[in-house]
Amino acid sequence: MWPAAIAYLGLVAVTSLASFAAYGLDKRRAVVGGRRVPERTLHLLALLGGWPGAILGQRHFRHKTRKLPFLFAFWAVVVLHAAVVGAVTYTLLGSPWTEAVESHRPVHQGRPTPP
Numbered sequence: 001m002w003p004a005a006i007a008y009l010g011l012v013a014v015t016s017l018a019s020f021a022a023y024g025l026d027k028r029r030a031v032v033g034g035r036r037v038p039e040r041t042l043h044l045l046a047l048l049g050g051w052p053g054a055i056l057g058q059r060h061f062r063h064k065t066r067k068l069p070f071l072f073a074f075w076a077v078v079v080l081h082a083a084v085v086g087a088v089t090y091t092l093l094g095s096p097w098t099e100a101v102e103s104h105r106p107v108h109q110g111r112p113t114p115p
Contacts, residue, residue, distance in 0.1 A: 004092070008049070008085070011048070011049045012049040012050070012052065015045055015048045015049040015050030015053065016049070016050045016051075016052045016053025016054075016056075017050075017053055018045055018050055018053070019042070019045040019046060019050030019051070019053035019054040019057060020050075020053035020054070020056055020057040020060075021057075022037050022041065022042055022045060022057070023037075023042065023053075023054060023057025023058060023060075023061050023063050023064070024057060024060075024061050025037055026042070026063060026064075027061040027062075027063040030063070039070060039073075042054065042064070042074075043073060043074065043077050046074060046077045046078065046081070047077045047080065047081055049081065051074075051077065051078045051081060054074065
């Protein structure tokens with residue numbers, strides 16, 4: 001379990017750095033009139049785990065903070081990411097409730113009681 005958690009946190013760190021940089025690049029290009037970073041790319045980086053860096057980039061660069069359709073899509077991506085991570089975690093680790101039902105033991109404070 002720990003190697004998977006460490007790998008996930010590494011993925012979040014790397015994609016957050018990439019997302020933060022993408023917001024900075026997009027803001028710079030917006031100011032000087034250059035070719036912009038597609039919103040689809042910003043959302044994809046957030047979905048892959050870079051949403052913490054995206055939030056920091058939005059705040060730090062004061063970028064994409066007023067565009068409501070973008071923000072709605074962004075927060076939907078964050079919720080989707082959390083749901084996927086939760087589902088994968090549940091699949092890999094199971095649930096104490098499932099273990100209790102399968103063993104026909106009562107559950108105490110969310111964990112099966114010892115036999």
